[in-house]
Amino acid sequence: MTFQIILVVHVLLALGLVGLILIQHGKGADAGAAFGSGAAGSVFGARGAHSFLYKLTAILAIGFFVTSxxxxxFASNERTASDSDQSIMSQSVVVDDASNEDTSEIPSN
Known part of the structure; x- marks a missing residue:
């Protein structure tokens, strides 16, 4: 059950990371701000959006690494448990009773 919950959180973090990375501007986008593109009039201020998005991206990335x-x-523990079940040494030997029956007697009808 916990494996599925962590997997869902992992997928949501991955989608969030992709979205945040696509929203952010590249380093080359700063050249447009030098010519008065109005970066100071943004919602978060002149550098507020960048630092907020960078911090949020870092938090999501840390969460992504932790869930990974x-x-x-969990996958390695699950695999070692199934490997020990499949081990030759741990398998019990099943004796076939049909091969041990005495075949010298023939039932009469």
């Missing part, structure tokens, strides 16, 4: 590590941990 936890998913890898």
């Amino acid at each position: 590590i936890s998913l890898a941990y």
